[in-house]
Amino acid sequence: xxxxxxxxxxxxxxxxxxxxxxxxLANVTMFExxxxxxxxxxxxxxxxxxxxxxxxTGMDLMMPWPEQCQRFGLKHAMVEVMKVDHNxxxxxxxxxxxxxxxDALSVIIATGSTPKRAGFKxxxxxxxxxxxxxATCDGFFYKGxxxxxxxxxxxxxxxxxxxxxICSKVYIVHRRETFRAAPNTIKRxxxxxxxxxxxxxxxxxxxxxxxxxxxxxxxxxxxLLDLQVPGVFTFVGMNVNNDVLKKxxxxxxxxxxxxxxxxxxxxxxxxxxxxxxxGDIRIDAPKQVVAAAGDGAVxxxxxxxxxxxxxxxxxx
Amino acid sequence: xxxxxxxxxxxxxxxxxxxxxxxxLANVTMFExxxxxxxxxxxxxxxxxxxxxxxxTGMDLMMPWPEQCQRFGLKHAMVEVMKVDHNxxxxxxxxxxxxxxxDALSVIIATGSTPKRAGFKxxxxxxxxxxxxxATCDGFFYKGxxxxxxxxxxxxxxxxxxxxxICSKVYIVHRRETFRAAPNTIKRxxxxxxxxxxxxxxxxxxxxxxxxxxxxxxxxxxxLLDLQVPGVFTFVGMNVNNDVLKKxxxxxxxxxxxxxxxxxxxxxxxxxxxxxxxGDIRIDAPKQVVAAAGDGAVxxxxxxxxxxxxxxxxxx
Numbered sequence: 001x002x003x004x005x006x007x008x009x010x011x012x013x014x015x016x017x018x019x020x021x022x023x024x025l026a027n028v029t030m031f032e033x034x035x036x037x038x039x040x041x042x043x044x045x046x047x048x049x050x051x052x053x054x055x056x057t058g059m060d061l062m063m064p065w066p067e068q069c070q071r072f073g074l075k076h077a078m079v080e081v082m083k084v085d086h087n088x089x090x091x092x093x094x095x096x097x098x099x100x101x102x103d104a105l106s107v108i109i110a111t112g113s114t115p116k117r118a119g120f121k122x123x124x125x126x127x128x129x130x131x132x133x134x135a136t137c138d139g140f141f142y143k144g145x146x147x148x149x150x151x152x153x154x155x156x157x158x159x160x161x162x163x164x165x166i167c168s169k170v171y172i173v174h175r176r177e178t179f180r181a182a183p184n185t186i187k188r189x190x191x192x193x194x195x196x197x198x199x200x201x202x203x204x205x206x207x208x209x210x211x212x213x214x215x216x217x218x219x220x221x222x223x224l225l226d227l228q229v230p231g232v233f234t235f236v237g238m239n240v241n242n243d244v245l246k247k248x249x250x251x252x253x254x255x256x257x258x259x260x261x262x263x264x265x266x267x268x269x270x271x272x273x274x275x276x277x278x279g280d281i282r283i284d285a286p287k288q289v290v291a292a293a294g295d296g297a298v299x300x301x302x303x304x305x306x307x308x309x310x311x312x313x314x315x316x
Numbered sequence: 317x318x319x320x321x322x323x324x325x326x327x328x329x330x331x332x333x334x335x336x337x338x339x340x341l342a343n344v345t346m347f348e349x350x351x352x353x354x355x356x357x358x359x360x361x362x363x364x365x366x367x368x369x370x371x372x373t374g375m376d377l378m379m380p381w382p383e384q385c386q387r388f389g390l391k392h393a394m395v396e397v398m399k400v401d402h403n404x405x406x407x408x409x410x411x412x413x414x415x416x417x418x419d420a421l422s423v424i425i426a427t428g429s430t431p432k433r434a435g436f437k438x439x440x441x442x443x444x445x446x447x448x449x450x451a452t453c454d455g456f457f458y459k460g461x462x463x464x465x466x467x468x469x470x471x472x473x474x475x476x477x478x479x480x481x482i483c484s485k486v487y488i489v490h491r492r493e494t495f496r497a498a499p500n501t502i503k504r505x506x507x508x509x510x511x512x513x514x515x516x517x518x519x520x521x522x523x524x525x526x527x528x529x530x531x532x533x534x535x536x537x538x539x540l541l542d543l544q545v546p547g548v549f550t551f552v553g554m555n556v557n558n559d560v561l562k563k564x565x566x567x568x569x570x571x572x573x574x575x576x577x578x579x580x581x582x583x584x585x586x587x588x589x590x591x592x593x594x595g596d597i598r599i600d601a602p603k604q605v606v607a608a609a610g611d612g613a614v615x616x617x618x619x620x621x622x623x624x625x626x627x628x629x630x631x632x
Contacts, residue, residue, distance in 0.1 A: 294610020
């Protein structure tokens with residue numbers, strides 16, 4: 001029986017591993033089928049992780065984490081987790097992709113969320129080199145320059161307003177005539193002088209070279225438009241990686257919001273005792289490395305007394 | 317009028333400064349009367365800030381932060397803040413120690429909290445060299461060793477249980493015969509084999525040398541007891557640094573809990589629009605650098621759209 005099973009090996013999961021093991025839990029496994037490090041390892045430049053300066057890639061930023069986080073005894077199981085069951089006795093069962101399972105007294109779910117791709121040509125090739133899904137992360141790299149935002153929902157419009165404070169001009173490329181967003185957000189977009197709308201339009205192809213994006217070609221009612229911008233931000237939805245929490249009837253083992261994000265309190269507790277969430281999978285996450293890592297620490301310091309208490313009561 | 321006033325220059329305040337300015341707020345000042353860096357600069361060794369490895373002091377850990385956080389335009393006002401007023405028009409006035417004041421559209425309060433000293437001989441001299449107020453931070457340095465815990469409240473007992481998972485033995489030194497703590501916590505202490513109680517006892521003197529603490533002398537009903545332990549953890553209460561939020565009638569400008577900690581939600585919003593809190597001053601804070609920094613990022617990404625909106629509505 002594991003003291004704690006950590007699902008996911010990004011900044012949240014790694015930090016949860018560091019704090020649980022360093023805090024005295026003897027038997028903690030982090031389940032991560034790939035190399036630890038998370039989504040950020042796909043980023044070409046990070047300058048907002050406090051304390052780590054210089055021009056650094058996401059890969060370089062995360063390089064020292066696994067060793068640091070594993071030196072206190074965290075085990076890494078390189079296997080996919082298919083499903084987490086909440087058992088009648090309060091424990092959890094982790095069903096693994098190899099068909100076997102492990103039991104755990106507590107679980108920290110840190111599987112994150114993945115931005116959806118818009119699906120135009122060049123998007124994958126230039127992702128992280130001018131194509132971005134995070135204005136907070138990458139907006140500043142286009143200070144004083146023009147950028148395109150793809151999408152027409154709340155997030156797209158909010159991020160467009162955010163970018164308008166940094167960039168000289170923001171084009172919003174949206175496939176419909178109208179926006180599906182909060183009226184107040186739409187109003188703010190309309191009130192912002194350096195935002196220009198390109199409606200009834202779909203991206204055809206983003207193009208560039210080794211240095212990054214040079215522009216994006218857009219199908220519009222007036223024909224093909226060539227926007228020569230160095231940055232393209234796509235906001236066409238998120239896949240919350242919550243499949244492992246899904247029961248067979250399609251409901252979840254813990255409370256989630258309408259977007260499927262796990263509902264937590266300030267201690268990262270979910271609605272299920274012993275189940276904690278950390279990082280991008282939880283509600284209101286800013287989707288930043290330092291915040292995900294903070295979540296991992298918070299979840300861990302709250303898991304430890306929980307596990308102590310459960311063990312104590314089980315011994316009787 | 318400042319876009320945002322950040323009060324406090326520890327990990328939370330610095331990171332809030334990084335994210336607000338990098339996120340496009342043009343006019344942000346961090347008020348910190350001393351050198352930025354915060355309480356952690358008094359620690360002799362940190363090994364749990366993710367991504368920063370090796371034997372590093374708190375001072376070294378925080379060394380690169382001010383420059384990194386200020387390169388996007390954050391201003392540092394080296395002045396004490398006496399009081400923050402919430403004005404009728406929704407803005408804030410920052411009253412400074414030099415008698416002048418500044419107005420701000422939003423405020424991030426990140427003044428932290430300070431552990432109280434127990435008041436025995438040698439405590440100050442050996443603080444950070446064997447005398448600690450944080451089990452999560454320093455417990456691991458005494459793995460397999462004996463430590464003393466000074467205090468008898470909830471925190472002292474909870475931290476003693478935490479330390480009992482790491483240390484070979486934990487002595488709880490408490491000045492009374494009984495504990496003022498939750499019955500369940502007391503029960504867990506009683507059930508833990510490697511915790512020993514020393515009651516009706518007060519610390520006389522902690523002693524040591526350049527290498528750190530060698531032991532602590534304790535006044536007990538049976539006479540002076542010499543506990544030869546390398547670690548002494550004091551938990552005799554916290555001073556929450558919330559004075560700047562106090563009104564003249566002694567109430568606070570925003571909701572606080574019974575301990576005086578600022579009540580926030582997952583976006584670090586307080587009960588007052590435009591006022592955010594980050595780090596150790598808020599409820600449920602784990603008092604860890606990475607979590608405080610995460611809070612600063614969260615507060616900042618939520619302040620930015622707030623300020624945008626207020627500016628937008630003021631322009632009309």
